[in-house]
Amino acid sequence: MVTALGWLLLLAAGLLSLPLAAALLDDPATEDWVLPVQLAAMAVLGGLVGTLVPGFVGGTTWRRLAVGAAYGLVAAVAGLLVFFLLLSGFDGA
16 A cells, blocks of 8 residues: 555656656756756655655665665656657657
8 A cells, every 4th residue: 555655656746747847947048957857856756755655665774765766767757758648649749
């Protein structure tokens, strides 16, 4: 149950993180920073979820932090794929 709740939180954040990062960095000088900022924010959020949610990831604190950050990056890529499919559709761009 805790694992599903953690994944649900990370996937929801992964879906919202790209449009939020794009809205905050909506300037010609900072448009190249949208994806790195989104990935960094999701890695931080995944690390927080991994360390603060008991039972989401087992092991030492450093292992929970690293695995949580990796899960955050997986959720960010999943959100990026869903966002791409919503923009371009299944027929392609």
